[in-house]
Amino acid sequence: MDQVTAREGITGQLARFAASTNFDDLPADVIEGSKRSFLDTVGIILGGCGEPASQIVARYARTTGSGGRSTVIGQGFRTAPALAALINGTAADVFGFSDIVVTNMNHPSGAICAAVIALGEERRSSGKDLIAAHVIGVEVADKIGVGVKPGLQLKGWHPLAILNTFGAAVACGKLMNFDAGRMATALGIAGVMASGIRAGIGTMSKAFGAGRSARDGLEAALLAELGFTGPTDVIEARDGFLQTFGDGVSGSGIVEKLGKPFEFTEPGMTYKAYPTCTRSHPGITAVLRMRQNHRIAADAVDRVVCSVTPAVADYLKFAVAKSKLEAKYSLPFCVALALVEGEVTLTNVTDAAVADPRIIELMKKVTMVISPDFAKDGYLPDYAPHGCIVEVWTKSGDYFRDQQNRGPWEPLTPPSWSDLMVKFRGCAELVIDPASIEPTADLLHDLEKLEDVAPLTDLIREPRPAMRKAG
Numbered sequence: 001m002d003q004v005t006a007r008e009g010i011t012g013q014l015a016r017f018a019a020s021t022n023f024d025d026l027p028a029d030v031i032e033g034s035k036r037s038f039l040d041t042v043g044i045i046l047g048g049c050g051e052p053a054s055q056i057v058a059r060y061a062r063t064t065g066s067g068g069r070s071t072v073i074g075q076g077f078r079t080a081p082a083l084a085a086l087i088n089g090t091a092a093d094v095f096g097f098s099d100i101v102v103t104n105m106n107h108p109s110g111a112i113c114a115a116v117i118a119l120g121e122e123r124r125s126s127g128k129d130l131i132a133a134h135v136i137g138v139e140v141a142d143k144i145g146v147g148v149k150p151g152l153q154l155k156g157w158h159p160l161a162i163l164n165t166f167g168a169a170v171a172c173g174k175l176m177n178f179d180a181g182r183m184a185t186a187l188g189i190a191g192v193m194a195s196g197i198r199a200g201i202g203t204m205s206k207a208f209g210a211g212r213s214a215r216d217g218l219e220a221a222l223l224a225e226l227g228f229t230g231p232t233d234v235i236e237a238r239d240g241f242l243q244t245f246g247d248g249v250s251g252s253g254i255v256e257k258l259g260k261p262f263e264f265t266e267p268g269m270t271y272k273a274y275p276t277c278t279r280s281h282p283g284i285t286a287v288l289r290m291r292q293n294h295r296i297a298a299d300a301v302d303r304v305v306c307s308v309t310p311a312v313a314d315y316l317k318f319a320v321a322k323s324k325l326e327a328k329y330s331l332p333f334c335v336a337l338a339l340v341e342g343e344v345t346l347t348n349v350t351d352a353a354v355a356d357p358r359i360i361e362l363m364k365k366v367t368m369v370i371s372p373d374f375a376k377d378g379y380l381p382d383y384a385p386h387g388c389i390v391e392v393w394t395k396s397g398d399y400f401r402d403q404q405n406r407g408p409w410e411p412l413t414p415p416s417w418s419d420l421m422v423k424f425r426g427c428a429e430l431v432i433d434p435a436s437i438e439p440t441a442d443l444l445h446d447l448e449k450l451e452d453v454a455p456l457t458d459l460i461r462e463p464r465p466a467m468r469k470a471g
Contacts, residue, residue: 008184010147010235010242013255014140015184018170021259023132023448031448033264034131037099037138039420039444040271041113042073044098046460047346047427048091049074053204057090057211070118071457074431078461081118082215082222085168089114090211093160094204095346096328097275097427102385102410103267104142105149105311107210111164112137112171114214119172119221120453127450133171135262137217141167142263144235146253148246150379153198153314157245161196161209168217176225181232188230189220191241202318202326268411271420274344276327279312280334281407283388287338290392290402298339298362300394306331307371307389311380320363324351335390336362346426417445431463 023031048054049072058075061083068080072087079087092098092110100107116133119125125133141163145152152159169190173183193216196209224230235241235251242251263269274284283306290296308316308331318330327333327349334344336359341348353359374387381387384405392400409415415423421441428437440459443450450456 009233010251010254011184011187011233012180013258014144014170014235015187015232016180017255017258018136018140018174019178019180019183021132021136023128026132026135027262027265030135030262030264031131033269034134035444035447036271036417036420037109037269038113038130038134038447039417039424039441040099041092041109042440042444042460043424043427044095044110045073045088045091045114046431047097048094048207049088050431050463051091051094053094053207054087054091056204057087057208061087069122071121071461073117073457073460074463076462081122082219084118085115085218086211086215088118088211089214090207093207093210095275096277097272097346098210099272100270100278101138101142101263101267102270102278103380103382104145104263105153105380106142106145106159106163108138108141108164108167109134111160111210111214111217112141112167114211115168115218116171116175117453117457118214119175119218121457123175124452124454125175126452127447129175130453131448133174135264136174137164137167137171138263139259140170143254143258144241147242147251148249150311151247151249152245154379155247156198158196158198158200158206158209161213162194162245164210164213165190165194165217165220168214169220172218172221173224176221178221178224182224184232185228185230186221186224188232188234189223189228190217191234192230193220194241201315201329202323204325206325268414270407270411271409271415273408273415274334275346275349276334276344277315277329278407279315279386280328280331282384282386282404283308283312283331283390284334284338284344285408286388286390286402286404287335288342288344289404290390290400291339291342294400296339296392296394296400298336298358300396301339301362301365302393302395304335304366304393305391306335306366306368307374307391308368309374309379309381309384309387310370312386312388313368313370314379316368319368320360321354324349324354327354330363331368332363332366333359335366346430432460433462433464436460
């Protein structure tokens with residue numbers, strides 16, 4: 001296929017970058033960042049595969065009767081790569097626990113890792129292949145997001161479901177050694193498929209957005225490999241991505257810094273310490289600190305006011321959560337849970353907690369407002385993208401105030417590998433044999449040394465007997 005040149009626009013430049021960038025071109029910190037995200041994502045998929053949303057998508061896949069060689073993680077069977085990507089991508093997002101590039105407002109790894117693991121297993125790809133594909137997928141997905149933020153979000157589109165369709169397409173194209181021309185075709189097909197609206201937040205459909213983008217991006221690459229055609233100028237074309245999703249913006253910022261530096265270096269990856277929307281994390285951190293420092297008892301609280309950035313108010317839309325899926329997008333729930341339990345974890349962000357009379361009563365006392373000081377600096381202020389000022393009044397008349405501008409595991413305060421291992425174990429032990437947990441982590445730690453991804457997928461395929469029976 002003819003090579004695409006830079007003169008052919010943004011799509012061509014993205015395609016050329018994706019086709020020409022290889023593992024040996026990646027800086028050491030980028031390789032390390034990818035491996036951390038793989039550890040984080042595989043753990044989250046393992047934890048999420050037992051959730052009803054993941055189980056339903058897996059049952060759907062089984063009804064298709066589609067055979068294949070790609071592992072459905074933690075569910076004990078293989079299927080076609082696209083279906084495995086769909087199931088694993090859904091599991092990666094159902095907890096709301098996946099990594100995010102905060103300034104670009106995208107959760108890339110859940111979908112992209114799900115796609116490259118599924119295709120990589122079928123194609124017998126190496127660990128180096130997976131790392132390069134993941135890094136390139138994240139780079140393309142997030143840089144496309146730069147060109148349309150924050151308008152994409154403000155119009156109700158869900159970045160995770162849209163941007164990662166492109167990211168998964170080029171990541172899978174990289175595993176298939178596409179040249180720039182075929183890579184541009186994969187991007188074109190992906191652009192025709194990309195979709196997703198934020199109305200799904202608080203339901204299973206939100207996680208489905210991650211699974212669908214993993215599946216659709218992979219299928220776009222498979223179709224391109226077979227000779228299917230698509231618009232090779234899909235980003236900049238009339239009626240293309242920038243016009244339909246960005247209201248005709250120029251796309252400035254998309255190609256100017258491709259790999260200069262990579263997203264894993266700047267702005268860097270944020271990991272989640274709590275299984276709730278990233279926009280709730282500064283508020284949770286502030287409340288937990290106040291609870292500890294001032295020994296605030298939940299039943300002593302009279303009222304709480306959380307003053308937040310516009311981005312926080314835009315996403316945390318449930319004043320009173322009715323389910324654990326809504327609770328992840330409810331700042332009153334997160335604040336109430338932190339005050340009552342002193343922690344926010346997988347084991348207490350539950351439907352039972354949502355129904356707890358203590359939580360219900362305390363949620364009613366929490367008010368979220370947009371801070372004028374934050375708002376004057378935009379939708380996502382650079383110094384405090386998800387900033388939160390927490391004010392607490394007690395029944396005895398005490399007043400406490402705390403401000404947290406960022407979450408606990410952002411690029412300037414990253415988790416160590418040991419921190420991520422605690423999270424990984426907490427997720428993985430929900431599903432697989434405990435004897436498989438450390439060997440899995442060891443393979444991910446040295447992922448670039450794997451000649452074939454099969455030893456990894458062999459360890460994470462089968463659930464414990466009790467899980468198999470429950471599923």
